[in-house]
Amino acid sequence: MDLFFEKCRENKLKITPQRVAIYKALTASVSHPSAEQIHKEVKKLFPNLSLDTVNRTLVTFAGAHMIDVVEGHGDSRRFDPNREAHHHFYCVSCRKIFDFQADSFQADPLDSLVLPREMEEKFLITGKRICLTGYCDQCRSKMAGKKLTLVAVKHRI
Amino acid sequence: MDLFFEKCRENKLKITPQRVAIYKALTASVSHPSAEQIHKEVKKLFPNLSLDTVNRTLVTFAGAHMIDVVEGHGDSRRFDPNREAHHHFYCVSCRKIFDFQADSFQADPLDSLVLPREMEEKFLITGKRICLTGYCDQCRSKMAGKKLTLVAVKHRI
DNA sequence: TATTAAATAGGATTAAATCCTATTTAGGTG
DNA sequence: CACCTAAATAGGATTTAATCCTATTTAATA
Numbered sequence: 001m002d003l004f005f006e007k008c009r010e011n012k013l014k015i016t017p018q019r020v021a022i023y024k025a026l027t028a029s030v031s032h033p034s035a036e037q038i039h040k041e042v043k044k045l046f047p048n049l050s051l052d053t054v055n056r057t058l059v060t061f062a063g064a065h066m067i068d069v070v071e072g073h074g075d076s077r078r079f080d081p082n083r084e085a086h087h088h089f090y091c092v093s094c095r096k097i098f099d100f101q102a103d104s105f106q107a108d109p110l111d112s113l114v115l116p117r118e119m120e121e122k123f124l125i126t127g128k129r130i131c132l133t134g135y136c137d138q139c140r141s142k143m144a145g146k147k148l149t150l151v152a153v154k155h156r157i
Numbered sequence: 158m159d160l161f162f163e164k165c166r167e168n169k170l171k172i173t174p175q176r177v178a179i180y181k182a183l184t185a186s187v188s189h190p191s192a193e194q195i196h197k198e199v200k201k202l203f204p205n206l207s208l209d210t211v212n213r214t215l216v217t218f219a220g221a222h223m224i225d226v227v228e229g230h231g232d233s234r235r236f237d238p239n240r241e242a243h244h245h246f247y248c249v250s251c252r253k254i255f256d257f258q259a260d261s262f263q264a265d266p267l268d269s270l271v272l273p274r275e276m277e278e279k280f281l282i283t284g285k286r287i288c289l290t291g292y293c294d295q296c297r298s299k300m301a302g303k304k305l306t307l308v309a310v311k312h313r314i
Numbered sequence: 315t316a317t318t319a320a321a322t323a324g325g326a327t328t329a330a331a332t333c334c335t336a337t338t339t340a341g342g343t344g
Numbered sequence: 345c346a347c348c349t350a351a352a353t354a355g356g357a358t359t360t361a362a363t364c365c366t367a368t369t370t371a372a373t374a
Contacts, residue, residue, distance in 0.1 A: 014341070034233040034236070076193065079225065109267060114263045127225060171371050192362085212363080233331085
């Protein structure tokens with residue numbers, strides 16, 4: 001919980017009972033829950049907690065780097081026809097996906113990826129990719145100086 | 158287009174004008190479009206092409222490994238409280254996310270990732286992860302022997 | 315060319331995310 | 345410690361994406 005309080009203060013996020021409960025519920029989770037799952041859980045303590053609050057709170061936490069938003073990011077399904085081995089950078093602000101390859105003088109790091117044996121044996125792996133997240137150049141400058149707040153349009157910058 | 162015909166035959170997918178057009182539109186795309194974007198494009202040729210057809214076709218193509226479904230996978234947003242460096246395996250069938258670390262005797266391949274200079278300079282990178290996709294052990298056995306078809310519940314196995 | 319399983323269209327439904335507005339509250343300030 | 349205000353919340357409405365359902369059409373094969 002130390003991280004929670006520290007990051008809240010750092011980002012001037014108010015510490016509310018709901019937020020504490022949401023954060024606790026997430027850290028206690030074994031899987032990688034959706035907002036709805038967290039909502040269901042925390043409703044036991046706060047019967048009239050709204051789903052919107054959960055979603056916005058979690059996205060805000062992610063913005064403060066207390067947690068991560070993982071696949072999916074909550075937006076629509078996207079497709080990629082490129083069959084060459086390549087990697088992705090996903091801009092969490094504009095949601096554009098940028099392709100990249102590791103620096104050309106280096107070998108692709110995935111070539112040297114050795115998976116845990118159990119996984120290699122049990123799972124059927126059909127795709128491997130490095131996924132970076134962050135802010136693209138455009139969004140980076142747009143957000144310069146803006147402070148983190150829940151009053152966000154579409155949870156974006 | 159060779160891959161298209163080859164993979165269609167291989168998977169016993171009928172080659173329809175709509176499918177050809179959808180595939181072409183995707184390969185012609187520069188970004189990583191959503192079904193809706195492709196729909197909008199292909200509608201120019203087939204004014205009464207339905208969005209459902211586009212979505213199902215694209216997901217089917219992905220099942221046949223002609224294209225990839227990338228972030229997001231089309232399901233709800235998921236959260237992860239784990240701050241330790243780790244990687245993900247995403248089961249495209251049950252949508253569970255499994256954490257893993259590279260084999261413990263190896264260094265994490267991301268440690269040696271050298272990004273293109275332009276990217277390193279311009280983008281603000283806040284997260285790095287290896288993302289594997291495929292079928293987890295349970296789903297793998299469930300789907301054994303099932304053939305690929307568009308008649309799928311929730312586009313799953 | 316006849317057959318049939320597979321694919322499509324189009325509208326209905328579901329589900330997730332977000333919006334909107336009134337109300338409440340955390341945290342700073344006098 | 346009470347007040348003040350910006351920030352957060354609740355709850356319902358709306359929007360958007362994905363999927364479902366069913367009647368119709370069609371690609372592939374024999």
